[in-house]
Amino acid sequence: MTTSLPTPQTPYQPQPRFDLLHAPLVGRVLRWRWGRLLFQAPLFLLLALIVYDGLTGPQLAPENIATVSAWIHYRGLVILALLFFGNLFCMSCPFTLPRTLAVRLSDRGRRWPRVLRQKWLAIALLFLLFFLYEWLDLWASPWLTAWLAVGYFVGAFVLEALFAESPFCKYLCPLGSFNFVASTASPFQITTRSQDICRTCVGKECVNGSKSVLGCGTELFVPQVQSNLDCVFCLDCARACPHDNVALAARPILHELRSDVWPHRWDVGFLIVLWAAASLSNAFGMTPPVYQLQAGLAIALPFLTGGLGLLLIFGVLNLLLPGSLTLVASWLSRSFAGRNESLRASFSRFIPALIPLGFGMWLAHYGFHFATGALTIIPVLQNFALDHGVRLLGATPNWMLGPILPSRWLLPLEMVFMLVGLAAGLFILNERSRPLQLSDGRYLAALLPWVALLVLFTLTGVYLLTLPMEMRGTVGFGH
Numbered sequence: 117m118t119t120s121l122p123t124p125q126t127p128y129q130p131q132p133r134f135d136l137l138h139a140p141l142v143g144r145v146l147r148w149r150w151g152r153l154l155f156q157a158p159l160f161l162l163l164a165l166i167v168y169d170g171l172t173g174p175q176l177a178p179e180n181i182a183t184v185s186a187w188i189h190y191r192g193l194v195i196l197a198l199l200f201f202g203n204l205f206c207m208s209c210p211f212t213l214p215r216t217l218a219v220r221l222s223d224r225g226r227r228w229p230r231v232l233r234q235k236w237l238a239i240a241l242l243f244l245l246f247f248l249y250e251w252l253d254l255w256a257s258p259w260l261t262a263w264l265a266v267g268y269f270v271g272a273f274v275l276e277a278l279f280a281e282s283p284f285c286k287y288l289c290p291l292g293s294f295n296f297v298a299s300t301a302s303p304f305q306i307t308t309r310s311q312d313i314c315r316t317c318v319g320k321e322c323v324n325g326s327k328s329v330l331g332c333g334t335e336l337f338v339p340q341v342q343s344n345l346d347c348v349f350c351l352d353c354a355r356a357c358p359h360d361n362v363a364l365a366a367r368p369i370l371h372e373l374r375s376d377v378w379p380h381r382w383d384v385g386f387l388i389v390l391w392a393a394a395s396l397s398n399a400f401g402m403t404p405p406v407y408q409l410q411a412g413l414a415i416a417l418p419f420l421t422g423g424l425g426l427l428l429i430f431g432v433l434n435l436l437l438p439g440s441l442t443l444v445a446s447w448l449s450r451s452f453a454g455r456n457e458s459l460r461a462s463f464s465r466f467i468p469a470l471i472p473l474g475f476g477m478w479l480a481h482y483g484f485h486f487a488t489g490a491l492t493i494i495p496v497l498q499n500f501a502l503d504h505g506v507r508l509l510g511a512t513p514n515w516m517l518g519p520i521l522p523s524r525w526l527l528p529l530e531m532v533f534m535l536v537g538l539a540a541g542l543f544i545l546n547e548r549s550r551p552l553q554l555s556d557g558r559y560l561a562a563l564l565p566w567v568a569l570l571v572l573f574t575l576t577g578v579y580l581l582t583l584p585m586e587m588r589g590t591v592g593f594g595h
């Protein structure tokens with residue numbers, strides 16, 4: 117299907133200062149027609165191993181490839197990739213590997229229903245994943261982890277075959293939604309090398325595709341891309357552009373979060389609220405107080421059985437409380453600034469300041485598990501090979517392998533992540549208040565509710581990180 121698009125009249129984006137797509141060697145590989153396959157194929161093999169070992173291997177989490185790779189390595193590596201590069205996992209996503217096959221096998225003419233072209237379903241599914249992870253102890257069940265991977269694969273294939281606009285990636289996938297939000301703080305972004313070339317481009321193949329190459333699955337139009345939201349870094353646009361005019365450009369630190377480039381939509385804002393709040397609640401779910409809270413709830417509200425107590429806790433911590441606090445902060449900020457604007461405008465202005473704090477907390481939490489358990493994959497793979505009659509790396513599995521950093525480094529590192537997140541959040545508040553051109557008094561008053569919120573977030577995160585945390589994938593409690 118060809119998408120009708122306007123000819124860009126004004127330069128939407130700055131010129132790239134460093135373009136990874138045109139860097140020596142790496143650029144050629146990335147732009148190569150089968151370049152994405154190089155990243156997807158290893159993850160596809162890993163996915164096959166996860167499913168196989170998850171269904172047939174040992175059902176002890178620290179000994180199974182499914183649980184160790186999904187819940188220790190994937191999460192740790194994905195957050196590091198988002199910090200230093202961008203949406204590397206979506207670029208390498210094995211679930212979309214059969215995309216071309218799905219597209220060719222179907223007419224794929226249907227549009228995703230207009231009413232669903234928002235982030236509300238993504239919010240619901242991201243919340244559901246966080247809840248199921250805790251309720252079903254997914255981290256402890258290789259079998260469930262394997263079925264989760266199978267469900268993902270089937271869901272992505274069917275939706276890709278049925279609908280245009282890759283609705284699975286854009287509107288549903290919880291992992292993709294997590295990555296979209298985090299990648300707004302990442303240092304690379306798709307852009308053009310020259311806006312002038314786009315103005316005279318007839319086919320707009322970056323989004324429409326050509327006979328041999330598919331265009332952008334999530335229907336982003338490169339000359340208008342200003343954000344990493346919805347960009348899966350697949351680089352199909354670069355391969356489709358006949359003028360070699362697509363760049364994967366380095367951008368100034370926090371550029372996207374400082375700029376007003378997102379649509380002022382409630383769904384986008386609440387996706388960020390959930391993403392940031394879940395960084396706290398996800399850590400809280402692994403600490404002793406959550407068990408005390410659950411026990412207290414079971415006594416006070418005995419009818420909340422079968423996970424309903426946990427659902428209530430997660431609903432309050434991920435949606436109700438952070439949603440209310442951010443709305444109150446938006447309302448107070450608007451009142452103190454003396455501005456006659458909608459609550460949504462005030463909410464959308466400052467909500468990006470939550471992202472560095474959420475990033476700091478996710479990095480501290482996932483980084484902690486990765487730093488304490490990264491080497492567990494070695495004995496797990498040795499054990500898998502032994503079970504299939506192969507001696508890998510010669511020796512018998514050494515189950516004591518795990519940490520890659522001394523444990524005494526972890527808490528100070530976590531505190532650094534939290535403080536850098538807070539500093540970056542305050543910086544974004546300041547930058548995003550500039551266009552308001554407020555007097556000094558009103559400026560301070562307008563920022564005060566948000567500063568209080570960011571400080572509260574940081575203190576909560578610091579407190580949680582100092583609690584003993586279940587190791588999940590190794591044994592015992594951390595710190």
Ligand code: SF4
Pocket residue numbers: 308313314315317318319320321322323338339356357358359360361362
């Ligand atoms: S196909 Fe290339 S030149 Fe044409 S609009 Fe897209 S990025 Fe610009």
Ligand code: SF4
Pocket residue numbers: 306331332333334335336337338341346347348349350351352353354
């Ligand atoms: S703009 Fe579209 S085609 Fe290009 S990398 Fe992003 S998602 Fe892929």
